[in-house]
Amino acid sequence: MNDLAERDRAVVWHPFTQMQTAPLPVPIVRGEGSVLYGADGREYLDMISSWWVNLHGHAHPHIAQRLSEQLNTLEHVIFAGFTHQPAVELAERLLAILPPNQAKVFYSDNGSTAVEVALKMAFQYWHNLGQPRRKVVALENAYHGDTFGAMAVGGRSAFSAPFAPFLFDVDFLPAPVAGQEQAVLEQAKELFSDDVAAFIVEPLVQGSGGMIMYEPETLDALFSLARQYGVLIIADEVMTGFGRTGKLFASDYLREKADLMCLSKGLTGGTMALGVTTCTQAIYDAFLSTDKLRTLFHGHSFTANPLACAAALASMDLLLLDETQVAIRRIAQKNSTFAQRLATYSTVGNIRQRGTLLAFDLMVGEETSYFNTIRDVAYDFLTARGVLMRPLGNVLYLMPPYCTTDEQLDYTYQQIIDLLQTI
Ligand SMILES: *Cc1c(COP(=O)(O)O)cnc(C)c1O
Secondary structure, eight states: OHHHHHHHHHHOOOTTOOTTTOOOOOOEEEEEBTEEEETTSOEEEETTHHHHTOSSOBTOHHHHHHHHHHHTTOSOOOSSSOOOHHHHHHHHHHHHHSOTTOOEEEEESSHHHHHHHHHHHHHHHHHHTTOOOOEEEEETTOOOOSSHHHHHTSOOOTTTGGGGGGSOOOEEEOOOOTTOHHHHHHHHHHHOOTTEEEEEEOSSEETTTTOEEOOHHHHHHHHHHHHHTTOEEEEEOTTTTTTTTSSSSGGGGOSSOOSEEEEOGGGGTTSSOOEEEEEOHHHHHTTOSSSGGGSOOOOOTTTTOHHHHHHHHHHHHHHTSHHHHHHHHHHHHHHHHHHHHHTTOTTEEEEEEETTEEEEEEOOSSOOOTTOTHHHHHHHHHHHTTEEOOOBTTEEEEOOOTTOOHHHHHHHHHHHHHHHHHO
């Protein structure tokens, strides 16, 4: 079966991968619950939910059932001028669980496009009102996706360096992490003005930036400041949505609610690509007109794909079950007990947790960066022991599917402890 890896190398270009030096990819033949099965018979505990998308485990029978029914009914239909049951029902059910100020659902097909749509809605909102605003405020180290608009509002890094000249100007605030709250608020007072169209954040947890966490009170204060100038607030919940932070949405921790929200990743339980941008009635209304030029001219071929919507509905059935909510609390509780154990290691620093998300820094090597070699040591060590984690530089984190058992978590914790005793 190494054959498949060789064939892959001959024809495939992988994401975020230096193809010259990367080892051959691992062929996976099957998934069940939190376990991925390799072609060579090895098993991997998927402790990062396959790039943060999986909520209920792999090949979940309920999602598979709903999806196969939909596949035999309607696989796709153009979404301009036409609609279908899964899209309407999903919008209704999403709005029922999102903050009450969210009024309309716009579909696309991934997290980056959900962000692009939110930015375009925000810019065109001001344009349609006849009061164009040019500026955007975002947080340093933010990640909002890899398309150009999403990259522009992301923290500037080695990843975006080749494209820097092509990204629109954005003003960045540092993340208001512990100890920095006051300084960031002071800086925000300088930045927000009535020329700012939008303020975009990953609420409470900046994922790709290194699982940087901060408190709801500070974000509420930032949102209030932005509001004084009418700035539209965009909550990018592509990663934090659907229970990861312990509540259904990170926004549920906040008093101030965003005007626009972006969802993807866990939306379909990790089964299909789907993106959603939601907005308030006021934003939607700014596009209503007999003048066609006020239309939001944006769409994708696979907008509101019925299969993806059916998967999202099935995933939501599972997410809202009592047993899933209990599992989320159980994982959070176990992680917090493990965090106390981690605190006794001198090679572990900056332990942080929000709901099911647990992250900490490995305090070895000269500096903290994505390219830190401790990353490779940790990745190889854990993978060899059948635990799939993908450190962000020297930041190790856990983002398990909610079906992960206590036994699987304990096994994972033990491998992490062994790693700490090795490095
Ligand atoms: C992953 C991610 C995105 C981009 O989503 P894709 O589906 O990978 O394009 C956007 N925002 C956040 C917060 C993310 O974590």
